[in-house]
């Protein structure tokens with residue numbers, strides 16, 4: 441799912457790529473300096489002989505800052521945290537490498553962070569110590585006899601998609617091929633399939649994990665079931681480093697995929713949205729969607745532009761069935777841009793795919809148990825029409841939940857949010873060229889907008905859209921499952937070896 445709303449007319453992709461290049465050459469940063477607050481920063485770096493010892497005991501390479509490839513592996517997706525540089529990057533090739541790296545860090549008191557895809561919104565896979573990078577562990581195998589797919593801990597979504605496409609199978613997945621499967625799965629895993637097939641973590645049947653004491657343990661229905669429970673929505677980086685996952689896939693079905701946009705001022709976008717949201721809410725579980733209300737910059741507003749509505753998604757069904765779902769919204773206003781295709785499953789995913797380059801962003805999410813009321817809509821559009829503006833984009837977006845997600849009890853997995861119809865998210869993107877004043881004004885706007893929408897929500901937050909400014913994050917992410925998660929943490933990591941700013945603490 442996108443951290444950036446669509447603004448193709450402004451060439452956003454090119455703009456962000458330019459920003460990324462600026463940032464990586466160290467010219468200017470969107471914020472003066474942002475370090476992912478991991479609670480593990482102060483340490484005495486080990487001497488060169490200790491690094492040589494580590495390198496000698498790993499089967500994968502150990503990168504040091506002077507190495508050619510270091511910058512490539514260091515850069516996180518959210519460039520706000522690109523300045524947090526580790527002293528070393530262990531490119532682990534095996535679970536044993538991961539164990540070696542963890543034990544080395546413990547012995548020498550070097551902080552560390554695990555990384556798979558590096559897409560943590562809050563930079564939680566950055567560290568000043570040792571980055572334990574799993575990107576050499578990207579295997580993916582489909583077993584036709586069980587319908588299970590086993591992937592390495594560093595697999596990206598793309599690795600999984602390639603394997604599933606060959607097997608004409610699917611799991612619940614997102615749209616961005618470079619997201620790490622590990623972070624995605626451990627935090628729940630939402631995607632257009634989820635209303636029909638559940639969350640990705642509901643499809644997780646087994647895993648392998650390296651724990652704080654360097655042991656390689658199997659997780660399954662009978663092996664460490666509590667730890668498997670915690671891995672189904674308890675969030676990445678909390679209990680150990682997962683080096684493999686097994687998911688139960690399902691047959692891929694033909695789809696109708698769609699991208700629609702309403703850009704006209706008349707009828708007013710709030711009237712279209714007021715008809716659209718309940719129409720989508722009534723759709724069958726085979727329908728999955730994301731709606732984005734894109735704000736216009738002050739200059740664009742002066743030129744007559746209003747909030748635009750983008751709808752993207754898929755339906756297990758034909759175009760006629762889609763038209764019926766959308767009829768109530770079409771009756772209020774036809775979209776100005778319509779792209780609808782009946783297609784095979786994986787061909788459809790290529791149409792829906794989103795592959796934006798790294799950028800600067802902050803997201804603030806919560807859950808809705810029903811479509812927004814007229815009052816809430818009024819509040820939302822008022823805030824959207826007062827966006828101060830950055831060089832990138834801002835929106836209020838809605839990921840449609842419900843269906844099979846809510847058929848699972850909130851205590852059955854660590855993912856507690858089992859009563860919602862939508863995830864609502866206030867998204868803000870900016871560029872390296874935006875000044876600190878512009879950014880402050882925008883961040884204040886985002887926080888105030890988010891606070892204004894909270895009364896209409898559950899006040900929970902999606903743990904995979906980590907929000908570093910969330911104060912009550914323990915309750916917001918984990919709710920009534922927090923106590924059990926903390927007990928599991930006490931058992932597997934009593935000393936808090938795995939820790940970061942929003943890490944689960946031992947009980």
Ligand SMILES: Cc1cc2nc3c(=O)[nH]c(=O)nc-3n(C[C@H](O)[C@H](O)[C@H](O)COP(=O)(O)OP(=O)(O)OC[C@H]3O[C@@H](n4cnc5c(N)ncnc54)[C@H](O)[C@@H]3O)c2cc1C
Nearest residue numbers: 441556557558559560565614620622623624630676677682
């Ligand atoms: C462009 C983009 C699109 C996205 N789309 C979706 C979407 O469609 N659906 C959705 O649900 N989410 C989506 N997300 C959110 C995404 O699921 C989370 O950001 C997720 O945590 C990213 O996982 P990662 O492995 O890439 O990140 P990383 O930054 O590598 O890791 C995230 C966290 O998990 C820890 N971790 C990493 N690897 C491991 C491991 N092997 N074992 C244990 N802990 C580990 C890290 O230390 C960190 O705390 C998207 C994010 C972005 C930036």
